[in-house]
Amino acid sequence: MMDNDTRKDIPTLQWFPGHMKKAQRLIEENLKLVDVVIELLDARIPASSANPMLAEIIKDKPRMIALNKADLADSRSTKEWLDYFRGQGIMAVAIDSVKGKGMKQLVRAAEELARPKTEKFVSKGAKARAARCMILGIPNVGKSSLINRLAGAVKAKAANQPGVTRAKQWIKIGSNLDLLDTPGILWPKFEDQTVGLKLAFTGAINDDIYDREQVTALLLASLRQNYPERLVERFKFKGEMPTDGLELLEAVGRKRGCLVKGGIVDLEKAQNIVLNEFRAGKLGLVTLDGVPVDMAEQQEEEKNIE
Template identity: 65%
Template sequence: MENTEKTQIKPFSWYPGHMKKAKDIIVNNLKLVDVVIELLDARIPYSSANPMLQEIIAGKPRLVALNKSDLADTKVTKEWVAYFRQQGIPAVAVDAPQGRGIKQLVSMTEALAKPMTDKLVSKGAKPRAARVMILGIPNVGKSSLINRLAGSNKAKTADKPGVTRAKQWIRLGGNLELLDTPGILWPKFEDMTAGLKLAFTGAINDEAIDRELITGVFLQTMAEMYPDRLRERYKLAGDLPSEPHELLELIGRKRGCLVKGGIVDTEKAQRIVLTDFRSGKLGTVSLDMPPQDDGMAEDEQ
């Protein structure tokens, strides 16, 4: 990925008005909650973390939930959970649609909130449910997690990023009360590699990216990290082509993406590759590895 800076992608200076509004909602309502759950994509925990979050939450107890863990490399996800815990941040892997990890997430959230709720009771207040806010960039599965926690479709879901917009309170039984807020994305992608990985997963709307370029970089990354997944999925034998466009063309031919004259329909092939990755058809894949030292310090989260 060393050639990333030479790509034609602009610095992702995408910060729509609704993103700023979302940040304002979060800042204005943080005083209402006891715990913040930071929802990350388990495939790209570093790239899907919001670097402004530590500043925004300003000392609130924080829990990391690594969602879409069913799509991520299990071994790497365990390493990420251990990494966050070493940083003093409770973490749990979850698969919201299937409900995996949800009970642990709830119990950890209640434990984090207990000192605050106990303190209120000691001062004469009536016992109340723990109040929680879930924060995450678009398309990390926030609505799916909320629906699983609530036991019904309380939050509107869609495959496109950024569909959750308005603030809403959701009761999660007697012990948790959730303040839903829109997902937020940072205002400038200074880390180009992180921006590319977000594009791979669909966290950035496909209409806002150069799909040919994104697919090429994705294939280059997969060829370096998970070559056997490409061979298995697309029935490729031997060494993979070193040039991404040659690899895409080979995949396109294997998948029958041909037009008149036997030419590969590269746009169709690009859609197939990205869809296969996002749906898990390329197998469990993790594109962010946890630091082996303190390289991902608190101020980088």
């Protein structure tokens, strides 16, 4: 959550490279080949990392949601998001593709969703085949790492840079599941600029296209508002922390010795520290998107009734 003053300072972020339009066409052309769509979201930003174009693209194709990087997210918030999706009738699981947590649950869920289609083939006299799934998600959400974990080998090219996977790849997962990997796609325009900002925080948008100093300051301001104890613990603040994001960035730089001649803070070095440590989970388990208020209230009422 961000206050009104912070929202005024949010930069305009747009990123829709040509290869992403090509990726969209690739998805639309190959959708008929799969039984199930697995939408991979970042557990730290489940709403901001959900591509609103996908619902229109996949239409009535069975889909499930996998909240990846759950090891970096607030576990309570992750549970709330899983309940939210399941309450909408969407199968959802939390996973950590790097450590392999939730892999069996993910595969079982995908096979279950595909079963009506695969059993239909057999009932018509066709030879039984593996369930076919398409993994979709924005850049740098962890698709390649997930496939590599499922396949047990480096099958898909993985990198900590958005937009690395460019062409479709079929990858066999055991005898019951085939995965079609596709490039990550963002959307042409962020209607809510806080969405673009959160994508920048997590590295889904290329760091070279925005003002890193401004974005890093806004990240610190958000953490100061929602997770102040994490900043105190990580950067050893004593007493009252600055409320302004840029002042916080300078304070972090001083704490970490990012000084140049004259005792001036090297802001670029300080930015790198903050962004890298946030993305690696060193600032603690953080979720920046909250479940929609109306749904959260409904879930709380249902718990009280029970």
